[in-house]
Amino acid sequence: MSRSATPAAETRARQYWLMKSEPDEASIDTLAERGTLPWTGVRNYQARNFMRDAMRVGDGVLFYHSSCPEPGIAGLAEVCSTPYPDPTQFERASHYYDAASKPEAPRWMLVDVRFVQKSALISLPELRAHEALADMVVLRRGNRLSITPVTPAEWRYITTRLMR
DNA sequence: GCCAACGTTGGC
DNA sequence: GCCAACGTTGGC
Numbered sequence: 001m002s003r004s005a006t007p008a009a010e011t012r013a014r015q016y017w018l019m020k021s022e023p024d025e026a027s028i029d030t031l032a033e034r035g036t037l038p039w040t041g042v043r044n045y046q047a048r049n050f051m052r053d054a055m056r057v058g059d060g061v062l063f064y065h066s067s068c069p070e071p072g073i074a075g076l077a078e079v080c081s082t083p084y085p086d087p088t089q090f091e092r093a094s095h096y097y098d099a100a101s102k103p104e105a106p107r108w109m110l111v112d113v114r115f116v117q118k119s120a121l122i123s124l125p126e127l128r129a130h131e132a133l134a135d136m137v138v139l140r141r142g143n144r145l146s147i148t149p150v151t152p153a154e155w156r157y158i159t160t161r162l163m164r
Numbered sequence: 165g166c167c168a169a170c171g172t173t174g175g176c
Numbered sequence: 177g178c179c180a181a182c183g184t185t186g187g188c
Contacts, residue, residue, distance in 0.1 A: 020186090044171075044185095067186050124187075142169040144185045 015059045016150035017050065018138050019113070020066040028063050028074040031115045036080055039110045040088045041096045047147040052083045052109040060155055061113055064138070072123040073158065081112035119163045132157045
């Protein structure tokens with residue numbers, strides 16, 4: 001490859017993620033109404049690290065409804081900001097308040113997410129029924145991570161074959 | 165409401 | 177550094 005064809009340092013192939021949200025707090029309809037949402041409330045280091053260190057603007061997001069009568073993928077979104085401190089960690093009245101986190105050294109970082117489309121719900125049992133998705137991180141036994149990576153093959157399969 | 169699985173905390 | 181106790185997640 002010639003040097004002139006080398007892309008700018010910051011660019012890389014688009015990556016893909018699955019992000020869980022409790023629809024009581026923020027559903028795909030909430031995102032559709034507001035256009036964008038700050039992904040507040042993540043208080044797990046691994047999930048935080050994905051937002052802080054790995055996500056890039058433009059990455060694809062499977063928007064997943066969790067802790068609800070019908071868990072599953074409810075639509076598509078896109079990462080639309082670089083990481084910044086989750087403001088709720090400093091709000092005393094917030095459920096997500098973290099007294100140990102100081103503004104000069106914020107513990108919890110988030111990104112904003114932009115609405116792309118709503119889809120017919122792809123339920124958890126349906127996801128589990130597809131051999132092509134057998135290795136999805138979110139489907140692993142005991143998985144509780146609210147943000148998980150999705151492979152390009154999984155993304156392609158879900159968005160082109162399961163989404164309506 | 166139950167409970168399996170996992171992360172975090174804190175005593176030692 | 178170990179590990180028991182505790183808290184949380186999230187499907188059912």
